[in-house]
Amino acid sequence: MGTETEYGISVKNAREQDPVAASTLVVNAYKSCRDDIPSTATAVTWDYDQESPLMDARGFLAEAETPISETDTSGAVNDILINGGRYYVDHAHPEYCTPECANARDLLLYEKAGELILEVSRVAAERLLLDNQEIIIYKNNTDYKGHSYGAHENFLMSRKVPFDAIVDGLMPFLVTRIIITGSGKVGTENGSAEADYQISQRADFFEKEVGLSTMVNRPLINTRDEPHADDKFYRRLHVIVGDSNMSELSIYLKVGITSIALQLIEKGVVGKNFSLKDPVAAIKSISRDLSCKEPIELADGQQLSPVEVQRAYLKLAQQHLTPEERTPIVEDVLKKWQYVLDNLEIDPRRLSRHLDWIIKKKLLDAYRQRHGYEWDDAHLQMMDLQYHDIRPDKGLYIRLLKNGHIQRLLSHEEVVHAMHYPPVDTRAYFRGTCLRRFRKHIYSASWNSMIFTNQSGGLDKIMMDRPHFGTQKIVGELLNSCTVEELVKKIRGDASKQR
Amino acid sequence: MSTEKQQEHLKRHIDETEDVQSDVGQPDVGNGEMDEEFVEDLDSLLDEIDEILEEDSQEFVESYIQRGGQ
Numbered sequence: 001m002g003t004e005t006e007y008g009i010s011v012k013n014a015r016e017q018d019p020v021a022a023s024t025l026v027v028n029a030y031k032s033c034r035d036d037i038p039s040t041a042t043a044v045t046w047d048y049d050q051e052s053p054l055m056d057a058r059g060f061l062a063e064a065e066t067p068i069s070e071t072d073t074s075g076a077v078n079d080i081l082i083n084g085g086r087y088y089v090d091h092a093h094p095e096y097c098t099p100e101c102a103n104a105r106d107l108l109l110y111e112k113a114g115e116l117i118l119e120v121s122r123v124a125a126e127r128l129l130l131d132n133q134e135i136i137i138y139k140n141n142t143d144y145k146g147h148s149y150g151a152h153e154n155f156l157m158s159r160k161v162p163f164d165a166i167v168d169g170l171m172p173f174l175v176t177r178i179i180i181t182g183s184g185k186v187g188t189e190n191g192s193a194e195a196d197y198q199i200s201q202r203a204d205f206f207e208k209e210v211g212l213s214t215m216v217n218r219p220l221i222n223t224r225d226e227p228h229a230d231d232k233f234y235r236r237l238h239v240i241v242g243d244s245n246m247s248e249l250s251i252y253l254k255v256g257i258t259s260i261a262l263q264l265i266e267k268g269v270v271g272k273n274f275s276l277k278d279p280v281a282a283i284k285s286i287s288r289d290l291s292c293k294e295p296i297e298l299a300d301g302q303q304l305s306p307v308e309v310q311r312a313y314l315k316l317a318q319q320h321l322t323p324e325e326r327t328p329i330v331e332d333v334l335k336k337w338q339y340v341l342d343n344l345e346i347d348p349r350r351l352s353r354h355l356d357w358i359i360k361k362k363l364l365d366a367y368r369q370r371h372g373y374e375w376d377d378a379h380l381q382m383m384d385l386q387y388h389d390i391r392p393d394k395g396l397y398i399r400l401l402k403n404g405h406i407q408r409l410l411s412h413e414e415v416v417h418a419m420h421y422p423p424v425d426t427r428a429y430f431r432g433t434c435l436r437r438f439r440k441h442i443y444s445a446s447w448n449s450m451i452f453t454n455q456s457g458g459l460d461k462i463m464m465d466r467p468h469f470g471t472q473k474i475v476g477e478l479l480n481s482c483t484v485e486e487l488v489k490k491i492r493g494d495a496s497k498q499r
Numbered sequence: 500m501s502t503e504k505q506q507e508h509l510k511r512h513i514d515e516t517e518d519v520q521s522d523v524g525q526p527d528v529g530n531g532e533m534d535e536e537f538v539e540d541l542d543s544l545l546d547e548i549d550e551i552l553e554e555d556s557q558e559f560v561e562s563y564i565q566r567g568g569q
Contacts, residue, residue, distance in 0.1 A: 008565045019565065091567035105529070123512050141568075144560065149568025214569040240569070328529060335531025354533070366541045367548060382556035383548065385563065394551050403544055409527040 001156065001259055002100050003111050005244055006093040006149040007118055007390075008138040011129070019092035022135060024077050025128065026094050027087055030121035036082045036420075036436060044439070046078045046088070047446035050228065056212050057163045057225035057235060080445050082435045083113060083418055084428025093149050094118065094137070099428030100156075100447070100467050103329045104256030106423050109410060111251055113418035115139060119390045120419075139244045140388035141201040144381060146189050148205045150214065151244035155237045155259055156229065156467055161266050166237065167210055167221055169270035172298075173261045173313055174220060174241050175283045176306035178203060179292045179348075180340055181254040183243035184357030186364070186375065186384040195288045196375035197364065199357045201243045203287035209279055214240050220279055228447035230465035237262065241283075246388060246397040247356045248409040253340065256333035257310075260317050269320050274309055275299040290361070292344045307345050314338060354407045356397075360387050363396065430470030433479045434487075441484040452488055460488045 009022050031037050077089035084099025096114035101107040118137055126135045142148050157166070182199035192204040211219035220241050227236040239258065245251045264270050276282050277297040286296065286306050295303035304312075314337055321330065343350040352362040364380055373379055389395035392402075400406050422432030427448075434442060434450055443451045443459055448467075452460045464470050478490060553559050 006568055008563075010563055017562075017564070019567075090569070092565070093568060120512055143563050143565040145564060147565050147568060149565055152569070215567075332529045332531050336533075339531070339533060363541070363544075363548075366545055370545050378557040378560050379552065381560045382553055385560065386552060394553075396548065396551075399544060399547055399551070405541075405544070407527075407533055 012134040029125035084422035084432035100426040153239040169265035172274035182357040184360035424472035427470035
């Protein structure tokens with residue numbers, strides 16, 4: 001699994017805002033301040049041959065929804081990272097994709113490493129601007145004027161699970177999980193019902209239940225079916241309904257409980273048990289209910305609160321996950337899931353050190369009281385934005401963390417390590433380690449391919465269609481002991497033997 | 500700027516971030532328990548916010564526009 005985060009960007013004191021130029025400046029700046037890229041190196045380009053973003057999970061190749069602008073092949077705004085991730089300009093935003101991770105804790109770690117990568121490149125880019133100009137980057141999802149940018153999650157699933165079963169099982173889960181995963185937002189947008197403060201940044205932007213688009217008329221469940229792996233065995237579930245989180249616990253639980261819910265769907269134990277009467281309306285009403293207690297209506301007429309729906313999934317997990325599936329990290333996720341549901345049930349304010357929307361609400365309430373601001377005061381919207389500011393001296397979340405107000409899951413040392421080294425137990429290990437060892441021999445790469453230049457000037461392509469291969473256990477010794485020619489020869493040889 | 504200088508700068512910046520992030524709180528050991536003791540007093544933090552909140556909040560939030568997101 002992995003996440004993709006689009007960051008908001010603005011240049012203070014710029015004559016006019018040009019987010020594409022600013023994003024390009026930031027992403028390129030990261031290349032100039034690293035030791036893994038010699039200044040004379042040619043760019044490793046992204047191998048777009050492997051992409052098909054219009055393949056629909058329901059089985060057809062879609063007509064284009066909106067222009068797909070990920071067609072830049074110059075390499076100028078694409079950086080394939082030694083931690084196995086990808087850093088590039090998507091439309092008008094800098095975007096960071098984590099490497100493929102095998103568990104929720106690694107995914108949290110690599111998403112947090114991304115925040116540090118953005119901050120390091122922000123500082124390097126700012127040096128190229130005029131003295132009075134500042135680059136400001138927010139890890140949030142909205143400009144409060146009806147424009148949203150995403151925080152997408154990707155989960156590898158078995159191709160055997162019918163897409164309809166995923167829709168049935170996942171919809172009630174995604175709609176109710178916002179009580180855990182919401183980042184909190186001052187006000188409302190996109191013509192939805194008024195509120196002073198709501199749980200989710202993204203809820204206002206979802207207009208239909210299922211569909212392919214990600215930019216307009218957004219669906220709660222996205223059907224993009226582009227596994228970046230062998231599509232006979234795998235599908236990729238592309239979850240677009242989540243918020244960008246700052247809180248480590250929010251991120252950890254978001255990806256941890258969602259991957260557990262998908263396991264339950266793969267096992268066929270969820271079915272249509274919790275199907276909602278109107279999921280699009282429900283996500284908006286849950287987002288506005290800060291008590292998390294108001295019931296929502298299920299298709300069969302039952303009335304359940306979002307906490308009760310989440311508890312039902314937790315209970316299924318406790319019943320149906322096998323001892324082998326209950327790894328130490330899964331066990332930890334289950335306990336923390338239970339902990340937050342227990343406390344949400346009693347009083348959400350008990351989690352004011354744990355979950356983003358509650359941390360932010362507590363801070364806003366205290367500041368409102370101090371200054372007597374009404375909810376529509378611009379200072380509060382400014383605070384909401386600045387909660388997501390990635391600068392250590394300006395970001396309110398980071399100041400709260402420094403001052404001991406937030407539950408911490410990671411150490412700074414391991415986050416820094418994750419900027420420079422890939423996870424060891426997915427194919428990201430192969431990608432990241434090849435980039436570290438053989439950069440000058442790599443022509444291009446993608447999630448499931450690496451193309452090497454060979455001595456005769458030709459290209460050798462290695463496909464990586466099995467995300468669980470290419471791990472340290474499988475290729476670690478080989479990667480550390482051979483030349484690039486030997487590597488290609490060995491892998492080619494092994495592959496042809498298997499055929 | 501030479502590559503060496505950039506490297507130095509990068510390291511310094513990461514170290515500064517570390518100062519901010521590592522002086523309070525221990526990482527979680529993954530046993531499902533949560534920390535019981537936290538700093539409760541928000542007053543000093545609110546003082547800090549008075550200082551670091553972007554000036555001209557009104558103008559800033561009005562001019563913050565982000566098109567083209569997914």
